[in-house]
Amino acid sequence: MEMRSKVPLILWVLVGLVELLFVQHLEASAGEWHIYKEVRTRSEDGHTLKFCKNLNGPVTAWLILGKKLEGAFKGRLPVYRIDDGSIRSIADSEKKTPKEGTYINWEIDDGKASPGQLLKEFMEGKRVVFQYYLYDGVIKEAAFDLSGCREAISELLTSRLD
């Protein structure tokens, strides 16, 4: 009983210590810290689409497949279409991750000035469909609702400290 009554006190002390360490570390090496923000949405099938940005860095888009579809990006890279727009291929992006695992990310905007055409399309769209290609020629699609995407990406882009 005695020990149980001391639990809040111990927790409070621990929180205090962590806070102290955190602040000290921040002061000691402020240049090594990163501001990293992300906005994300999920499809009905459990896949994830997210946009990430480092402070003053580029915006990267991520497509993460929710199911165990290892090797989904080993062959042809996915394509996507927003509403009735043109079909865009992730292969056209110069900076993208290696084709491993069940996720892929690619640079969609340099994040320096106002959003570029590719990012704008997401912000102004209503729905995006990604088509990805599994082994043996199986083709699958993942659809994401883009309502609210404009506000989310605007928030992502305005997260500057300078």
Place this chain on the structure above:
Amino acid sequence: MSDLLGRHYKLFLIILCIFLFAGYLQRCNLSSYSSRRLEYGFHGVEQWAVGPMRWTWKTARLVVDAKTDLLGLYVYNLQHLKSGPAGVPLKIFVDDRELDIVHLKQNYLTGLYYYIPGIAGRDISIDLYLDKTFTPYKSGLGYDFRQLGIAVSRPVSLEIMPPDGIGFYEWESWDEAIPGLSIEGPVKVRWTGRQSSLPMEKVRKAQRRLFIKSLHPDIGTRPVKLKLLGDRDALAEVVFTDTSWKEIIVSDDQLRQNKVLTLVVSRTFNPKELGISDDSRDLGLVVVLP
């Protein structure tokens, strides 16, 4: 007890019939029954890595509410279902029209995709016909006494026509001079199946010129017909009577008015089935594509 049965045997017979009929309805998957929504020929749903799959009987019918004109399903053939040298022949009919005959390799998941203009927004039936089944128990695969055909996914409606098209085999490089086509080095070609489709954008990239040829071993005696279809209408029909290249030009209007070009070949040939080579693909025509 026997007295009771004797007096009410008619009632017992009726109850038995009701149970039998209910079992039959369940097997036929008639939860949402209507004359058009009759599905049959499947065992229960199994969860596979690629999604839910069902084993078929010898014949099976799927009913699907097609959301787009692009229909797909994937099928799996276990090695224990043996047939001809090239694999198990699967006949596919859509709305009672023969769509394709493909040989399924053993232990192989095959994606089958078709562009069928006009099916979007409709209930369509897909009939699958095999020439035999197998029993896992007899093949030493445990105590599974079911008669199995192939495993089939739920049909899917694709929203995007893949930029490289559907129904084609992988790219090949051929060292061949094609009359009328000046390309340095080997040409990039693809074999069609029975029905293949590609975005008109590809045709535009090829300057509206398609170079196609047949290599059917019996082409000299049995001509092969190729139908070129647009989004709604037939664009042209070409007959192949030999193995020379034919140049087909898609007009500017046809290019503008259609998003997809579909090539329907009257018959395919399977080199392995015919004992020509180890190639077990069902080959239609060879197309030069950019």
